[in-house]
């Protein structure tokens with residue numbers, strides 16, 4: 167406040183008779199003017215709180231990361247560096263996915279990652295080429311057989327934010343949702359041969375809501391908004407209903423709903439889906455920004471659905487990235503800013519008990535892998 171008093175400024179006003187008079191502004195007026203000009207997108211607060219900051223270099227238990235991607239184009243040197251980082255941070259196994267991994271690219275990736283036995287699992291993608299052709303379902307199943315024989319762990323990451331599996335390559339799965347008639351026998355077959363499906367359904371809810379001054383996630387909503395006015399695009403409820411219906415229709419196929427099914431704003435709703443669909447799991451990847459805003463509610467959800475949650479990152483390969491996830495899961499640190507997540511709010515950590523950490527870090531994944539091989 168003292169500093170502000172020094173900021174007293176003057177403005178020139180033209181008086182009625184044309185001569186200039188000077189009016190002093192008080193510090194409060196100046197402060198309001200400055201604050202009024204700060205844009206939300208430029209807001210970068212620095213915590214004032216003298217509270218614990220706990221750095222965790224290595225996870226408390228050896229971690230299985232169920233959600234990562236090939237950030238290195240399967241480059242041998244970069245994979246070697248990644249393994250080194252994994253060792254330093256306590257990541258003992260990483261599941262690597264790619265939306266373009268069919269045919270030759272998949273085989274090349276499989277060869278590159280297989281050089282580190284036990285450290286990586288590689289997932290494959292669906293090929294939507296000529297999906298309207300009569301033989302597509304048989305071709306898709308034969309493709310899955312080939313991938314399985316080569317060692318694919320599952321199918322993913324599929325995506326449906328409303329317009330279908332748009333991220334798929336070489337052919338986009340535009341308007342191909344899990345309820346597409348041609349997908350039904352393929353989803354069933356995936357379960358039959360033990361390939362789980364990792365799928366990104368929707369996005370955080372504010373990306374579907376009006377971009378206005380009431381939008382709770384405005385800064386990310388503005389950057390990642392989903393335009394549901396496009397013809398054939400499902401809205402948030404539409405993609406969620408589509409997903410739940412598919413999970414119910416194919417109870418022998420396992421689905422991993424990435425990013426807490428993009429439903430971390432409504433734990434009871436997500437819990438209901440998990441109650442109704444025992445074949446559905448969630449991963450926690452790339453949603454610290456959304457879940458660490460409500461640490462106690464998130465922890466209660468994790469305790470209740472302790473057997474259905476996998477650790478995941480989906481956020482590059484840096485040691486700092488891993489370490490931040492450990493800090494959020496393991497410590498009770500509060501009021502943490504992480505501008506990389508794009509939101510304007512601070513985070514607090516979950517302080518998970520050891521039994522729950524073990525489940526999320528590796529026990530659930532290990533049990534899941536055993537289930538698949540039955």
Ligand SMILES: [Zn+2]
Nearest residue numbers: 323366424425
């Ligand atoms: Zn995703």
Ligand SMILES: [Zn+2]
Nearest residue numbers: 233235323480
């Ligand atoms: Zn991902």
